[in-house]
Amino acid sequence: MQTDTDALALRLGQLLVARQGWLATAESCTGGLLAGAATAVAGSSAWFEQGWVTYSNGAKHVQLGVPKDTLVQFGAVSKEVAEAMAAGVLAHSPPATLALTTTGIAGPGGGTAHKPVGLVWFGFAQRLPSGIVVHATSKVFEGDRSAVRHASVAFALQSACDLLTS
Template sequence: MIDDDILTAARNLIEKCTQQGEMIATAESCTGGLITGALTAVDGSSSVVDCGFVTYSNEAKHSLVGVSQDVLAEHGAVSQQVAKAMCEGALQRAPNATIAVSVTGIAGPGGGSALKPVGLVHFGCAGKGRPTRLYHEVFSGDRHAVRKATILHAFAMINDMLSD
């Protein structure tokens, strides 16, 4: 059900978070909960995963993680500004999380445009007492490939924050 390389990355992240006493929250749009699902597929994840917000719609982004309607209207759901608001909102709303990651993008096959092509994903990673990190990437391939690459990159962002 979950690719072996995703499970391996999830296991490594769970181990590192356990060793460092960190807890994760997610705010996911284009992955629809797959980041949280991959993490919770690993034994011992309950000591590391606090909660996951699946914020597929703009209304969910606003009501669940506090993305402002103005930011959504001005920049669109797939934007750096929304990714930042999503991870910071998830960190604020998660009861025990010390790190939150967010993803918002266009997994395809439709929905892209010249300015926001299929495969574009914006990431945010916020941590208690740490500066928020933002990144974006345009991944290639079909919907599965884009979502898989997104999950792996989200794990890498959390790992990078843990390494600082």
């Protein structure tokens, strides 16, 4: 798994450098693993701007500007919060052209029928000449807490590469 993550982070960096882009991240369930994967790449200072670990709802609100009402209405593990986190990353990191965010339930507890353990929402925001474009997607991963977190990082990196090449 680590080799795949390393290769994905390297590829993302190459894509960003080719576009003179900058990545910034905000993570909840992955707890900094996404930023860690990016900065494990030699030369990442040419394309990685910064990252936040916003584990609590309060941190999501204070650091990224996620509205309290959104957190209350939809919960931290939701499309709406993943998108708000991504928009907040770009708002608080002017050089960034791409924001990646994660918010989910890594387990082993905390899941419900509606939001099972392994559910992770990913937010993506791009700063384009036409404006900021934000979207989110979710995936449910199998395995223990570590497996969910590492699979989430790989999925986020792969999705970012796909976004930049589409």
